[in-house]
Amino acid sequence: MKSLSSASPREAAANLAILALLILGPWAALSAGHPFYVTLATKAAILALAATGLHLALGLGGLVSFGHAAFFGLGGYAAGILAAHAGSGEALILGWAGSREILTMILAAMGLALLAALPIGAISLRTSGVYFLMITLAFAQMIYYFALSWPAYGGDDGLSFRRGIFPGLNSARPLPYFWICLGALLIGLALFQILRASRFGTALEATRQNPQRVEALGIEPFGLRLTAFALSAMMVGAAGALFANLNRFASPSMLSWQMSGELIVLILLGGRGRLLGPTAGAVLFVAMEHVLGGWTERWQFFLGLAVLGVAVFARGGLLGLIAGGRRDG
Amino acid sequence: MADPALEIRDLRKSFGALRATDGVTLDLRPGEIHALIGPNGAGKSTLIAQIAGGLRPDSGSVRLFGRDVTALGAPARARMGLARSFQISSLAGEFSALRNVMLAVQARAGTSFRFLRPTRGDRRLTEPAMAALARVGLADRAEVPAALLSHGERRRLELALALAMEPRLFLLDEPMAGLGAEGSRELTGFLSELRREAPILLVEHDMDAVFALADRISVLEAGRVIASGSPAEIRADAGARRAYLGDSS
Ligand SMILES: Nc1ncnc2c1ncn2[C@@H]1O[C@H](COP(=O)(O)OP(=O)(O)OP(=O)(O)O)[C@@H](O)[C@H]1O
Numbered sequence: 342m343k344s345l346s347s348a349s350p351r352e353a354a355a356n357l358a359i360l361a362l363l364i365l366g367p368w369a370a371l372s373a374g375h376p377f378y379v380t381l382a383t384k385a386a387i388l389a390l391a392a393t394g395l396h397l398a399l400g401l402g403g404l405v406s407f408g409h410a411a412f413f414g415l416g417g418y419a420a421g422i423l424a425a426h427a428g429s430g431e432a433l434i435l436g437w438a439g440s441r442e443i444l445t446m447i448l449a450a451m452g453l454a455l456l457a458a459l460p461i462g463a464i465s466l467r468t469s470g471v472y473f474l475m476i477t478l479a480f481a482q483m484i485y486y487f488a489l490s491w492p493a494y495g496g497d498d499g500l501s502f503r504r505g506i507f508p509g510l511n512s513a514r515p516l517p518y519f520w521i522c523l524g525a526l527l528i529g530l531a532l533f534q535i536l537r538a539s540r541f542g543t544a545l546e547a548t549r550q551n552p553q554r555v556e557a558l559g560i561e562p563f564g565l566r567l568t569a570f571a572l573s574a575m576m577v578g579a580a581g582a583l584f585a586n587l588n589r590f591a592s593p594s595m596l597s598w599q600m601s602g603e604l605i606v607l608i609l610l611g612g613r614g615r616l617l618g619p620t621a622g623a624v625l626f627v628a629m630e631h632v633l634g635g636w637t638e639r640w641q642f643f644l645g646l647a648v649l650g651v652a653v654f655a656r657g658g659l660l661g662l663i664a665g666g667r668r669d670g
Numbered sequence: 671m672a673d674p675a676l677e678i679r680d681l682r683k684s685f686g687a688l689r690a691t692d693g694v695t696l697d698l699r700p701g702e703i704h705a706l707i708g709p710n711g712a713g714k715s716t717l718i719a720q721i722a723g724g725l726r727p728d729s730g731s732v733r734l735f736g737r738d739v740t741a742l743g744a745p746a747r748a749r750m751g752l753a754r755s756f757q758i759s760s761l762a763g764e765f766s767a768l769r770n771v772m773l774a775v776q777a778r779a780g781t782s783f784r785f786l787r788p789t790r791g792d793r794r795l796t797e798p799a800m801a802a803l804a805r806v807g808l809a810d811r812a813e814v815p816a817a818l819l820s821h822g823e824r825r826r827l828e829l830a831l832a833l834a835m836e837p838r839l840f841l842l843d844e845p846m847a848g849l850g851a852e853g854s855r856e857l858t859g860f861l862s863e864l865r866r867e868a869p870i871l872l873v874e875h876d877m878d879a880v881f882a883l884a885d886r887i888s889v890l891e892a893g894r895v896i897a898s899g900s901p902a903e904i905r906a907d908a909g910a911r912r913a914y915l916g917d918s919s
């Protein structure tokens with residue numbers, strides 16, 4: 342991959358190590374008779390995909406959205422609703438009774454996320470900084486309370502469903518489902534890198550660094566930002582569909598502000614601005630949750646410490662610590 | 671005579687009680703360098719910002735190439751062919767010098783919504799960008815991040831960005847500042863040629879450069895144009911001498 346060669350040698354090595362851990366870990370765990378670790382790795386891959394999606398807006402565009410749980414949750418509900426209708430046979434829309442295909446669920450999740458992101462982005466992007474953060478949060482909270490109070494799809498109980506199917510793989514079993522999620526993550530990472538290297542990505546990154554200069558060159562930052570926000574929402578929506586399928590459950594907590602905060606934390610932990618930063622953050626997060634969570638209920642205290650440490654001592658996150666120096670760009 | 675490239679009519683802008691622009695009328699004709707001089711705080715940069723579109727005037731109008739652009743924002747004016755340099759360099763600091771200029775090239779081409787092809791090695795971007803860098807003498811610094819360039823190099827990169835836009839009008843806010851005597855002389859020669867490509871509205875404190883370059887000079891004081899004319903007329907003008915020339919030359 343080009344990104345791996347253009348990054349510093351140490352960052353490239355770290356990238357390879359993260360990918361190797363994610364790919365070989367579950368496989369080794371399974372051969373050693375610990376299928377539970379496959380599920381952990383699947384969760385890490387899905388969170389990595391979601392954080393990579395947020396990274397499009399936050400890392401490239403400098404848009405610190407505190408409302409991306411909206412898209413994660415909408416993706417989850419899109420999957421759950423399609424599966425519920427396919428199960429009951431009840432028509433969902435225009436006589437179509439949903440679908441049990443994971444790929445269809447992902448497409449529906451991305452479409453729903455796009456539909457939500459366009460108006461949310463168009464309004465939120467009139468503001469910037471802390472106001473942008475507050476407005477995105479407000480929109481996500483509106484959707485959260487809507488889901489809580491809408492009994493048709495479970496209300497505050499959430500929505501249980503059978504995991505969807507996938508052509509050629511038995512997605513009900515842990516390892517094949519992991520491969521599906523890992524594949525989705527790799528596609529997401531490739532898209533991130535392609536966008537970043539393109540003319541669009543160049544202009545978007547320039548609006549983060551200096552919007553005044555971008556305007557003076559004749560480019561409107563708004564259109565770039567809205568496009569980035571929408572693409573970002575779609576990737577997060579796809580991750581939401583995979584997450585709900587993993588748990589066989591679409592839960593209102595996927596829409597909660599804690600989820601939005603978690604996605605930001607993954608990026609900051611792993612290293613903002615680096616291709617595999619969000620992935621590193623997700624692996625670290627899931628590992629901490631498992632190891633520390635098995636030891637104390639209050640493991641989030643240590644997560645807080647880690648975030649504090651990153652904020653004070655290692656602005657480049659985990660990958661920044663490993664790679665040293667400034668990020669590539 | 672050809673229509674002016676730029677016409678400003680009775681422009682006014684106040685910051686609270688401060689009248690930063692107080693009824694300014696001036697124009698810029700094809701092929702000329704019109705220098706705008708005046709003491710610190712006279713309102714030169716404020717005027718430039720209103721011409722470029724970054725700042726809305728309270729009243730008055732700005733016409734570009736015969737069209738009223740008072741209601742348009744900075745990007746629309748840039749797309750009409752207006753290129754500006756900032757008094758304090760304004761660049762994408764993390765990008766290399768080359769990538770900054772490549773951005774100007776893609777902006778000029780209107781191709782910022784292309785998502786797939788990488789810019790690196792795209793010769794439709796790199797070739798015009800390298801040409802612009804070469805013109806300002808930065809070809810061998812192409813790969814250096816803008817934030818790590820020296821002050822003088824950043825000034826020249828600003829100019830390269832403007833060149834890469836292939837504009838029909840240049841607004842340059844103190845391009846000589848901090849360049850030193852040698853750098854100023856070089857840039858004077860460069861700008862003298864540049865006016866053949868597009869007219870230049872030049873804000874500058876370096877009086878040697880101004881009198882060597884300008885076809886016309888306007889003197890701004892406390893937001894008002896107190897004198898305007900040929901370099902010889904301005905040299906002879908008592909008000910202009912008192913406001914500005916007296917204490918600097
Ligand atoms: N955004 C602003 N808010 C309030 N006052 C401002 C603002 N911008 C400029 N001013 C004031 O307006 C006046 C004109 O400033 P301006 O920067 O246009 O001067 P200038 O002629 O460019 O000076 P210099 O030669 O120092 O660059 C100054 O008194 C300045 O403090």
Ligand SMILES: [Mg+2]
Binds near residue numbers: 714716
């Ligand atoms: Mg100024």
